[in-house]
Amino acid sequence: MKPLPQQIQHLIREAILAAQQDGTLPVFDLPEISVNPAKKADQGDYGSPVALALAKPAGKKPLDIADAIKLHFPQADFLQSVEVAPPGFVNFRLSENWVRQQVRTIIAAGETFGQQDIGHGKKAQVEFVSANPTGPLHIGRTRGAILGDTLANLLMECGWTVEREYYFNNAGAQMTLLGNSLKARYLQSLGQDAELPENGYQGDYLITVAEELKAEVGSAWMQADWKPFKEYAEARIFKMIETTLARVGIKFDHFFNEQFVYDDQSVWEVLEQLRSKGFIYEAVTREGAAEDELDKARKENLTKPAVWFRSTQLGDKEDRVVVKSNGEPTYVLPDIAYHINKLGRGFERIIDVFGTDHIIEAQTVARGLQALGYDASKVDVVLHQFVTFGENKMSTRAGNYVTLDDLIDEVGRDVVRYFMLARSADSHLDFNFEKAKEQSNENPVYYIQNAHVRCCGIFRQVEQNGYPENWDEGADLSLLGAGELAFIRKALELPEQLVFAYENLAPHQIAFWALDLARVFHPLYDDVRVLHSEVPEALARARLQFYRMARVVFVRVLGIMGMTAPERM
RNA sequence: GUCCCUAUAGCUCAGAGGAUAGAGCGUUGGCCUCCGGAGCCAGAGGCGCAGGUUCGAGUCCUGCUAGGGACACCA
Numbered sequence: 143m144k145p146l147p148q149q150i151q152h153l154i155r156e157a158i159l160a161a162q163q164d165g166t167l168p169v170f171d172l173p174e175i176s177v178n179p180a181k182k183a184d185q186g187d188y189g190s191p192v193a194l195a196l197a198k199p200a201g202k203k204p205l206d207i208a209d210a211i212k213l214h215f216p217q218a219d220f221l222q223s224v225e226v227a228p229p230g231f232v233n234f235r236l237s238e239n240w241v242r243q244q245v246r247t248i249i250a251a252g253e254t255f256g257q258q259d260i261g262h263g264k265k266a267q268v269e270f271v272s273a274n275p276t277g278p279l280h281i282g283r284t285r286g287a288i289l290g291d292t293l294a295n296l297l298m299e300c301g302w303t304v305e306r307e308y309y310f311n312n313a314g315a316q317m318t319l320l321g322n323s324l325k326a327r328y329l330q331s332l333g334q335d336a337e338l339p340e341n342g343y344q345g346d347y348l349i350t351v352a353e354e355l356k357a358e359v360g361s362a363w364m365q366a367d368w369k370p371f372k373e374y375a376e377a378r379i380f381k382m383i384e385t386t387l388a389r390v391g392i393k394f395d396h397f398f399n400e401q402f403v404y405d406d407q408s409v410w411e412v413l414e415q416l417r418s419k420g421f422i423y424e425a426v427t428r429e430g431a432a433e434d435e436l437d438k439a440r441k442e443n444l445t446k447p448a449v450w451f452r453s454t455q456l457g458d459k460e461d462r463v464v465v466k467s468n469g470e471p472t473y474v475l476p477d478i479a480y481h482i483n484k485l486g487r488g489f490e491r492i493i494d495v496f497g498t499d500h501i502i503e504a505q506t507v508a509r510g511l512q513a514l515g516y517d518a519s520k521v522d523v524v525l526h527q528f529v530t531f532g533e534n535k536m537s538t539r540a541g542n543y544v545t546l547d548d549l550i551d552e553v554g555r556d557v558v559r560y561f562m563l564a565r566s567a568d569s570h571l572d573f574n575f576e577k578a579k580e581q582s583n584e585n586p587v588y589y590i591q592n593a594h595v596r597c598c599g600i601f602r603q604v605e606q607n608g609y610p611e612n613w614d615e616g617a618d619l620s621l622l623g624a625g626e627l628a629f630i631r632k633a634l635e636l637p638e639q640l641v642f643a644y645e646n647l648a649p650h651q652i653a654f655w656a657l658d659l660a661r662v663f664h665p666l667y668d669d670v671r672v673l674h675s676e677v678p679e680a681l682a683r684a685r686l687q688f689y690r691m692a693r694v695v696f697v698r699v700l701g702i703m704g705m706t707a708p709e710r711m
Numbered sequence: 712g713u714c715c716c717u718a719u720a721g722c723u724c725a726g727a728g729g730a731u732a733g734a735g736c737g738u739u740g741g742c743c744u745c746c747g748g749a750g751c752c753a754g755a756g757g758c759g760c761a762g763g764u765u766c767g768a769g770u771c772c773u774g775c776u777a778g779g780g781a782c783a784c785c786a
């Protein structure tokens with residue numbers, strides 16, 4: 143089902159064109175027609191301010207334009223009325239009969255209710271988490287993880303074939319340090335007097351890994367250098383990360399090692415292509431460097447040239463180093479190669495989920511793609527603000543962090559997911575760990591899930607009382623009351639909510655809508671009884687059909703957010 | 712210093728240029744013998760400040776104030 147506002151929008155367009163055709167309205171270019179859900183009951187279900195916006199181009203009063211739209215409005219089975227309200231709104235009321243019939247439509251659609259075919263099955267990729275395997279995922283990674291996974295869900299719901307990818311780097315100084323840190327822990331576990339390297343990884347997890355290693359190889363590795371330790375640690379840590387992610391319902395389709403773009407030489411090819419297009423120069427300092435920067439270079443005795451990407455030609459405020467003076471590329475170059483690799487794998491849409499600290503990186507990669515003539519518009523970057531935890535500052539190396547596992551232990555998968563989703567990505571998230579624990583008894587997660595639980599309870603009761611499974615089939619839906627209709631209308635918003643969240647890459651919209659939906663549901667529950675001495679059978683069957691539909695919708699919305707829909711709590 | 716994000720109810724946050732700005736938590740008062748009370752009903756409580764654009768601004772623009780982040784030959 144296409145979103146109703148979109149359907150109405152098309153009808154308005156037709157109405158305006160028809161009015162222009164017969165001269166009721168003058169000819170002008172059609173603007174963007176907005177259709178919004180009504181805020182008040184007497185405004186119908188949807189409304190459009192289009193006539194207000196047209197006043198100037200049409201040279202007519204908004205009310206007259208609205209009247210013309212109403213007059214020329216095409217027949218539509220889902221609409222009951224089109225009304226004009228001052229100062230020029232056009233309001234639409236859904237047909238009650240049509241709304242009632244949607245109960246069956248939604249039940250029939252089931253798991254596919256609300257799905258859209260925007261992507262036409264084309265390939266999309268969402269890259270997220272992408273933490274290097276130096277330790278367990280800390281709580282700061284949670285937001286990007288949940289955000290990325292839910293964005294992937296949204297793309298799937300909108301008709302894309304989605305791959306979830308995790309990009310990592312297992313080379314470099316940090317990984318060497320990790321190897322040396324594990325080596326120290328290993329020697330310690332053998333009773334040796336070893337010290338962690340300076341700034342080494344102090345977390346207890348390496349002690350655990352060292353114990354496991356000792357159990358496997360005994361003292362055989364005592365003379366080994368950092369490399370096998372690095373590899374062992376990396377493998378173990380990836381396992382930990384995957385296990386943790388699985389606990390919040392996240393599973394990656396692919397892990398991409400940065401090393402790949404070195405192995406296939408593409409990182410160097412990218413450099414040569416940039417060079418051939420004139421985007422590369424070699425210098426000790428960037429072109430047009432300010433005086434203080436030159437001073438700094440002198441002080442640090444920089445004499446060997448680095449390789450610079452002339453990103454200023456593409457609107458950057460300064461050029462960026464792509465190969466350090468020691469000959470090693472900076473992160474930017476492999477990252478550009480990586481994105482070219484993604485495009486080469488046929489993804490029509492690529493979404494990168496990063497913390498806002500990666501904004502420069504994201505921009506530089508985009509400029510790199512642009513410089514080489516790739517379609518950078520296929521890449522969308524979703525940046526999220528950080529989660530803060532009161533006074534607790536965390537660092538992986540210092541080991542004084544709360545892990546994602548700890549968080550899941552405390553509040554559970556669904557609370558983790560919902561809390562991370564229930565605010566927009568560019569809003570700073572203040573996650574008070576203590577408060578989250580306290581709230582776990584009284585929070586929106588349970589409120590939403592309880593709506594599903596209540597539906598399930600009804601079906602259990604019906605079954606226990608010996609009614610047939612299809613008892614409600616063919617029920618007379620005209621018996622449903624105003625409260626039920628209000629809920630069905632709300633449920634029918636799923637397609638538009640989905641599309642809106644998808645278009646804006648804003649999963650929090652769904653989180654808020656889910657809460658809205660539950661808020662329409664719960665007040666009904668007390669009054670809309672199914673098995674009750676005063677409810678006649680025909681009504682009971684109609685209501686059961688209604689709850690069957692409600693259950694579908696709650697399963698859907700919870701599923702989109704990656705949350706479970708428990709049958710009991 | 713420059714750039715990015717944020718500022719809405721006591722707290723945490725929604726709000727898609729349109730009509731009388733919403734929710735959760737907290738708080739105050741009420742409700743419930745039948746499908747799980749993790750419930751329902753009602754009340755109090757409001758757009759950081761100053762300009763501007765617009766028929767219309769919480770929403771767009773400028774400045775100011777406050778908080779977070781980025782300004783590496785780290786990833």
